[in-house]
Amino acid sequence: MTVLLGLVGGLVFYFRDRTPSPQEARQIVEDARALLEKGRPDDALTCLGPLLDSPTQSADALELGGMASLQQQAPERARQLWSRLPPQSPAWGRIGLAYAKASLAAADWDTALRALRRFLKESPKDLAALEELRWLDFNLLRSSEALAVLERKLEAGDLQALIDLLETEHRRQIPQEGLKTLQAVNGQLPGQQSVGLALGVCYWQLGEIGKAEKHLLAASRKGDDAAYATLTVSAFLLERGQIDAAETLLQTLQTEGDKGTVVPPALRESYWLLKSDIDERRARYDQALPSLDRAIALGPVRKELLVRRSGLLRLLRRPEEAAAAARRAERLESQERRLWEMVDAGTHRNPTPEDCQTFSDLCGELGRPLQARGWLEIRRRLASSGGGQP
Numbered sequence: 001m002t003v004l005l006g007l008v009g010g011l012v013f014y015f016r017d018r019t020p021s022p023q024e025a026r027q028i029v030e031d032a033r034a035l036l037e038k039g040r041p042d043d044a045l046t047c048l049g050p051l052l053d054s055p056t057q058s059a060d061a062l063e064l065g066g067m068a069s070l071q072q073q074a075p076e077r078a079r080q081l082w083s084r085l086p087p088q089s090p091a092w093g094r095i096g097l098a099y100a101k102a103s104l105a106a107a108d109w110d111t112a113l114r115a116l117r118r119f120l121k122e123s124p125k126d127l128a129a130l131e132e133l134r135w136l137d138f139n140l141l142r143s144s145e146a147l148a149v150l151e152r153k154l155e156a157g158d159l160q161a162l163i164d165l166l167e168t169e170h171r172r173q174i175p176q177e178g179l180k181t182l183q184a185v186n187g188q189l190p191g192q193q194s195v196g197l198a199l200g201v202c203y204w205q206l207g208e209i210g211k212a213e214k215h216l217l218a219a220s221r222k223g224d225d226a227a228y229a230t231l232t233v234s235a236f237l238l239e240r241g242q243i244d245a246a247e248t249l250l251q252t253l254q255t256e257g258d259k260g261t262v263v264p265p266a267l268r269e270s271y272w273l274l275k276s277d278i279d280e281r282r283a284r285y286d287q288a289l290p291s292l293d294r295a296i297a298l299g300p301v302r303k304e305l306l307v308r309r310s311g312l313l314r315l316l317r318r319p320e321e322a323a324a325a326a327r328r329a330e331r332l333e334s335q336e337r338r339l340w341e342m343v344d345a346g347t348h349r350n351p352t353p354e355d356c357q358t359f360s361d362l363c364g365e366l367g368r369p370l371q372a373r374g375w376l377e378i379r380r381r382l383a384s385s386g387g388g389q390p
Helices: 002-014 022-037 041-052 057-072 075-082 094-106 109-122 127-140 143-155 159-170 175-188 193-205 209-220 224-240 244-248 263-280 284-298 303-315 319-344 351-366 369-384
Strands: none
Touching: 022 041, 022 057, 041 057, 041 109, 057 075, 057 094, 057 109, 094 127, 109 127, 109 159, 109 193, 127 143, 127 175, 143 159, 143 263, 143 369, 159 319, 159 369, 175 193, 193 209, 193 224, 224 244, 224 263, 244 263, 263 284, 263 303, 284 303, 303 319, 319 351, 351 369
16 A cells, blocks of 8 residues: 555656646546545545646546545535536536535535526436435425426326425425525525525515515526516516516516527426416416416416406306316316325325325316326235335
């Protein structure tokens, strides 16, 4: 070992005044990787020194340097090294999740959000990354996006997501609790767009309108999360009665194409609901109805949306359709009540096969086909195991 350490030290001295050649750089990376595999991160970093300090960046060296730093329990050092990787580097497919976790540890939620989204483009079914994104969205009070992430987990085969979906929808983030977390993160690293928007939403829900406006408007002017920022500020302005400003802002968004700011799928229900609300306030009922219908088609069917649809149909003098929508809303209210009674009782956490069938039936009737199929799968597993755990 003494001989190897001497060789490492000698290499560092040798390259002090010159840049390693490509062949030498490859050898340094191989040596550092071998050291790292032997659990010697200090020596690996010493070996990588000539490449990490070189003006010519080596993606392999940066990747290994970050991994060695993590082994040293130095996530911020790892984050700094990985942040120097080019965006198109294949290394992101390997270290993207670790980079996001290191960013979360540093209270850099903006960077963590970007890193998780980028990583999931390459690995869309990575359950660990989806779970990190789900909790980050939840803590940022982005309920629609958190639910969409849980749907992705369910699609990837994680049946635990069935429980999390019900609880996330039924028991939303409490603004008072969210505010404490967000204030702590903002204190560690001020000026983040995602945190500023979430603080604005918290204050809005708590009725502190002045603080809400300050945070929302400030956060909407920076960062790259334009679609969410625009939708949030537009909804805030509309609630404040500033219809012109809300409509003008909403018109900057697109739901299709590649020009301008395109609304991601998880936010399109919110977009169409907001557009319908604006049209209704303008008495453009013939435009409000199709927008509402598009929103209903995108998400689970909810009683309040059918009530609103019934009202628009009455305003459009279509009484028979309005009555049918109202009757459907009444049926839906009964089904929703039954579903949430079962959740409140904790039935979803230890269900019988019969309970699973009930959950499946209710989810199917409430426009949650993926969840309906998931509960049938749990029922099948319970039945095959004699009624024990799936």
